[in-house]
Every structure is written in structure tokens, then in C-alpha cells.
Amino acid sequence: MPSNIDITGKPELHVLPAMKDRLSFIYLEHCVLNRHDSAITVSDARGTVHVPAAVLSVLLLGPGTTITHRAMELIGNAGTSIIWVGEHGVRYYAHGRPLTHSSHLLVRQAKLVTNVRSRIEVARRMYQMRFPGEDVSTYTMQQLRGKEGARIRSVYREISKITGVVWNGREYDPSDFESGNPVNKALSAAHTCLYGIAHSVITALGCSPGLGFIHTGHERSFVYDVADLYKAQVTIPVAFEIAAQNPPNIGSVTRRAVRDKMTDGHILERIVKDLHYLLSDCETDDMPTIDVDVVNLWDDKNDLMKSGVLYTNELDNLDFMEEPLAEGYGMVLDRV
DSSP: OOTTOOOSSOOOGGGGGGGGGSEEEEEEOSEEEEEETTEEEEEETTEEEEEEGGGEEEEEEOTTEEEOHHHHHHHHHHTOEEEEEOGGGOOEEEEOOOSOOOOHHHHHHHHHHTSHHHHHHHHHHHHHTTSTTSOOTTOOHHHHHHHHHHHHHHHHHHHHHHHOOOOOOOOOBTTBGGGSOHHHHHHHHHHHHHHHHHHHHHHHTTOOTTOOSSSOSSTTHHHHHHHTTTTTTTHHHHHHHHHHHOOSSHHHHHHHHHHHHHHHTTHHHHHHHHHHHHTSOTTTOOOOOOOOSOOEEEETTTEEEESSEEEEEOTTTOOEEEEEOSTTOOEEOSOO
16 A cells, blocks of 8 residues: 555645555446445455555446445545446446546646647647657647557557457447457457546546547547557557457456556556646646645636635725635625
8 A cells, every 4th residue: 555645534635646656446346335434345245345445546336336425425535536337347437526626737728728739739749659759749630640540550460469369450349348359358348447547547637538639529538538648558468468368257357457557557657747748838848736725716807816705896986895705705796
């Protein structure tokens, strides 16, 4: 267990970088989740185990899982993401809340993605990470997509040759896991785990899963952007290795192998670092910071105004009067 994580209560914002030190994920099905002190209890016919919530990045909850309100309270306070998935853990249904209260990274992400120039720059950064030592700063999006497609085809051919697993392309039915061949089933299971990890880090840092730079139009566009950075190094090799073994329960074996690969490769740490790099200022490379837990009021002239203040005016002279409100509230009344 990482030594710098406090599991006794709700984490403060300054420990948010410890997200990179957490365990990657646990997949659960056909069990009951409850709470005992600062741990989640997982019970089935075989007994009960205790899992410290604050050391987990994400819980993947499959079919037959029941979770109590007390367990959700602890998980939410610990900043652990919950993703409800379908049979075999390969269909996404819903997810839990983020750890951070700050919208700083979200605002930065929205600013970058809504400007064509900065959006292309971030997309190029994503592709540059896949082609180290090669300058892609002048490539168009069409050229980048073609180059990435050629890279992935080459990865598939190379790993197919190494493992001896025949590769005829990515063919699968999202609604019928068992209809795929072993390597496609393993890829589906492996990619789902990677999507869960990417989703949990994105939301934990306060970013939007839906504001993608390469993918667009889907609620998890940014998740797919981020996950694509690691497939060639993590999920594709694991899927082919497991497919070569062709175990009876290929989904379960693949998930365990992906979890080990993510731990060995420090994938959580890399995603946190890479997200900060991608969302840094494209002109200056200034790294975004995590703000304290504070709420401000937006103003078109002054940018930010103090919250928790009742802004009113005297009708006689139109001067502003500030009257303190209860902490955590703010409103603008009769402002001219």
C-alpha cells in the first residue's frame, strides 16, 4: 500500500497528485459491497475481504453487484471512480464522481479544445508522443491519422508474428462478447480496463471525459484520446499474449494481466503526468496547477469576484454595498 495516502477520511486537494500512486483497478461481479470503517467490504458465498478505498483508482462493477449507500459515501470521499460495466466487463454504463473540487483544468481543457489552433496543437502533441524523435508539428490532421493508422497496423503485424496468433483485423460485436475469436475477445477486455483507468484519472483531475481533441461527439471522447496513447504498449501486447494461451475464461485472465502490466509500467503515474503536459499552455508550456477549494463569481469586467458576498446597490447613489453571506453562498442582486 502506498505510504503517502491517508485512508482515514476525505483527501485534501493537495494530495491529488497521489492519484498516480494508487492501485489501478479491481473488477467485481456477483457480490455485495458494504463499508467497515475506512474499508470497502466485498462479500460473496466464499466470504468477505476488506479493500481500502483510498488506494484504488477505479472499481469496475460487473453484473450481480450490489452496493450500499455507506459504501458509496466512502468511495466518493476517497475520490475512487466507480464504473458500472456489463457482462465480461466490456460494456460501459455509468461512472462515479471526481476527487477534485477545482475546475481549473476543466476550464483549461475547454479553452484549448474550442480554439482550432490550440486544439490542433494538443492533437499534435498526442501524436508526437507516439513518434518520438520525429517532428510532426507541420502535419495536418489527415496526415497524422494516416501515420497513426500505419503505426497500429505495424504493431498488430509485429505482435502477431511474435506470439503466433493469427491476425485478420479488429472484428467484434459489442453486444455479443462470445462471438469474437480469442484475440478480439482479449482486446475488448483489455481496452475496457484501459478506458476505465483513463476515465478515472481524467475525472479525478477535474477534466471532462467528453471534450476530446482527436475524438469528438461522444461522452468519452477524451477517454479514447488518452487511452490510445498506451494501447500499443499495454493492451495490444497483453491481448495477443493471452490469446496465444487461449484460457477458458479469457476475459478474467486478460483483466488480471492488464492490471499487472499497468502496475509494472506505472501507467497511472504516466497518465497523470501526460494529462498535465497535454493541457499545459501550448504557447508557453506553462503547466496548469490545481486550485484550492474555492468558488468565485465570474464578471465580464473584473474576471473573478469574491463569492459569499451579497452585491446590492443603494437606489439613491447606485453605490455598491457588500454584505457577507453564509460561507459557500454567493449571488448578484440588483446590479447595474
